[in-house]
Amino acid sequence: MSISVEHSKSQDTSRSMVVDLDAEKKLVRKVDLYLMPSIFILYLFSYMDRSNIGLAKIAGMEEDLHLASNQYYTAVIVWIIGYTISAVPSNMILSRTRPSVFLPTITFAWGSVAALIGAVRNQGQLIALRFLLPAVIFLISTWYRKNEQSKRFLIFLTAGILSGAFGGVISGAITSTLDGAHGIRGWRWLFIVEGVATAGVSLIVHWTLLDYPHSSRGLSPEERKLAQQGLIEDGIADQGDSKPPNTSIFVFLIKVLSNWRTWVLVPGYMTLGALLVGNMLAGMVFFALTAGIRNYTARYVCLCFINMTLWTGNALALSFATTALASVTRDVRAIMLAWMTSVAALAQLYGTALFPVEDSPGYVVGFSVFAATFAVGVVCYGLVDILFKRYP
Numbered sequence: 001m002s003i004s005v006e007h008s009k010s011q012d013t014s015r016s017m018v019v020d021l022d023a024e025k026k027l028v029r030k031v032d033l034y035l036m037p038s039i040f041i042l043y044l045f046s047y048m049d050r051s052n053i054g055l056a057k058i059a060g061m062e063e064d065l066h067l068a069s070n071q072y073y074t075a076v077i078v079w080i081i082g083y084t085i086s087a088v089p090s091n092m093i094l095s096r097t098r099p100s101v102f103l104p105t106i107t108f109a110w111g112s113v114a115a116l117i118g119a120v121r122n123q124g125q126l127i128a129l130r131f132l133l134p135a136v137i138f139l140i141s142t143w144y145r146k147n148e149q150s151k152r153f154l155i156f157l158t159a160g161i162l163s164g165a166f167g168g169v170i171s172g173a174i175t176s177t178l179d180g181a182h183g184i185r186g187w188r189w190l191f192i193v194e195g196v197a198t199a200g201v202s203l204i205v206h207w208t209l210l211d212y213p214h215s216s217r218g219l220s221p222e223e224r225k226l227a228q229q230g231l232i233e234d235g236i237a238d239q240g241d242s243k244p245p246n247t248s249i250f251v252f253l254i255k256v257l258s259n260w261r262t263w264v265l266v267p268g269y270m271t272l273g274a275l276l277v278g279n280m281l282a283g284m285v286f287f288a289l290t291a292g293i294r295n296y297t298a299r300y301v302c303l304c305f306i307n308m309t310l311w312t313g314n315a316l317a318l319s320f321a322t323t324a325l326a327s328v329t330r331d332v333r334a335i336m337l338a339w340m341t342s343v344a345a346l347a348q349l350y351g352t353a354l355f356p357v358e359d360s361p362g363y364v365v366g367f368s369v370f371a372a373t374f375a376v377g378v379v380c381y382g383l384v385d386i387l388f389k390r391y392p
Contacts, residue, residue, distance in 0.1 A: 020226075023226055024226060024230055027219075027223050027226055027227060027230075028144075028148065030219070030223070031143055031144075031210065031227070032152075034208055034209070034210050034218055035139075035143060035209065035210050036152060036155055036156070037208070038205045038208045038209040038210075039103075039139065039156055039209070040155065040156060040158070040159045041159075041201055041205065042103065042104075042107050042201065042202070042205055043156060043157075043159040043160065044159035044160075044162060044163055045107075045111070045194070045197060045198040045201055046107065046110060046198065047159060047160045047163040047164075047167070048163045048167045048170070048171075048194055048198075049110065049111065049114040049191075049194055049195060049198055050079060051163065051164075051167060052114070052117075052171065052190055052191060052194060053075060053076060053117075054076075055167075055168060055171040055172070055175070055187075055190060056175075056187035056190055056191065057072060057187075059175040059179075059185070059186050059187035059190065060185060060186070060187055061187045064185060064187070065120065065121070065122060066122075077348075077349055080345055080346065080348045080349055083342060083345050084342040084343065084345050084346055085342075086342075087338040087339070087341060087342030087345075088253075088335055088338045088339055088342060090106070090338065091334040091335060091337065091338035092253070092331070092334065092335055092338075094139075094334060095330055095331045095334035095335075096331070098211045098215070099139050099209060099210070099211050099212070100206055100207075100209040100210065100211050100217075101206065103139075103202075103205070103209060104202040104203065104205050104206040104209065105202070107198060107199075107201070107202035107205070108198075108199045108202040108203065110198060111195045111196065111197070111198030111199030111200075111201075111202060112195065112199050113195070114191055114194065114195030114198060115191060115192050115195025115196050115199070116191075116195070117191040117195070118184075118187075118188035118189065118190070118191035118192040118195070119188070142212055142213065142231075142330065143210070143212075143213060143227070143231075145230060145231065149318075149319045149322055149323065150315055150316055150319035153314075153315040153316075153318045153319050154311075154312065154315035156315075157311055157314055157315050158311075160311075161311060170194075171190055171194070174186065174189055174190050174193050174194070175187055175189065175190050178193070212330075213227035213228045213231060214228055253335055255332055256332055256335040256336050256339060257339075259328075259332075259336070260387075280309070280313060280374050280377045280378045280381065281374075281378060282305070282309055283306060283309035283310065283313065283374045284371050284374035284375055284378065285371075286302045286303075286305045286306045286309065287302075287306060287367050287368075287370045287371035287374060288367070288368070288371040289302050290302040290303060290306065290367045291362075291363075291364045291366075291367035291368045291371065292364075294362065317381075320381075321336075321337060321340055322337065324384075324388055325337065347373075350369075354366035354369055354370075
């Protein structure tokens with residue numbers, strides 16, 4: 001009799017696990033449907049907006065604003081400085097607000113500012129408007145299990161690739177078609193059209209973007225409970241995530257800056273390398289080959305492989321960071337991820353200066369330095385992997 005009862009209990013448990021697994025798969029599909037298209041489109045438009053300044057230069061912005069080359073460079077790097085300064089405060093606010101409100105709001109602000117760049121008349125106005133508003137990485141880390149994050153980061157970063165592939169075509173069509181319309185130069189129309197489009201998209205995303213697992217209005221109470229349960233089992237969330245934080249945000253900031261994980265993740269991410277050391281070694285080799293080869297066809301092939309290692313490595317590096325920081329509280333994780341990406345963004349300051357016109361067509365110094373940074377990434381991620389295994 002007891003054997004029969006135990007067998008019955010075992011069957012019930014097995015059935016329950018199957019039901020939970022099916023329910024979780026259904027939930028992940030629903031989260032994907034709401035979250036991924038929303039953040040994809042936001043990143044796509046914001047990426048196009050922030051790269052417009054290079055296309056505007058080609059379309060005559062330098063001549064119209066009477067910019068010297070160093071003044072144009074200042075306008076380019078001021079965005080990097082603004083990103084670095086605003087990333088941590090932005091994620092600090094995000095961790096305590098609703099993403100469906102906060103992210104569309106800053107996107108609307110960014111789109112509006114981008115559109116206003118079309119009206120600038122001098123270098124000072126251009127630099128002031130370039131100095132502005134990062135958070136999707138943190139949002140993904142609050143919704144997906146560790147083994148689900150890499151794929152989502154790769155999908156998200158694909159928006160940047162598509163922006164690079166088609167952004168130039170779209171921008172070229174805008175500048176050439178609208179140049180002179182209503183007495184406005186084409187490069188100004190470029191900022192206006194794409195800025196207004198970004199602001200418009202943010203209004204739509206407000207209704208589709210999910211908040212957090214414990215508070216998202218797009219899920220039923222059962223789905224919210226299941227989402228939290230899965231993350232807690234994976235060591236990503238804790239029960240305190242559903243309660244208002246009662247600790248000062250500055251206390252969290254001190255915790256972040258005193259945590260060794262914060263600092264060991266930054267140098268590796270600055271190389272935009274991969275978690276997999278093999279991938280980074282491959283990137284290092286292709287950069288070194290590009291520096292030494294003079295045949296244009298061979299260099300083009302190497303650049304294609306470099307892009308493969310950069311983008312896949314970026315997704316894996318972000319996934320590695322969110323997984324490594326899974327055990328910390330939501331507020332601390334938000335600040336850590338923002339700190340990592342914002343400090344890493346400073347790499348663009350020297351990156352843009354490594355390819356001066358005087359070094360063309362070889363750009364030996366630039367490609368050699370990039371190969372060296374990949375070597376740094378190999379060492380960093382090799383050591384980080386050992387440290388995280390020893391001190392989980």
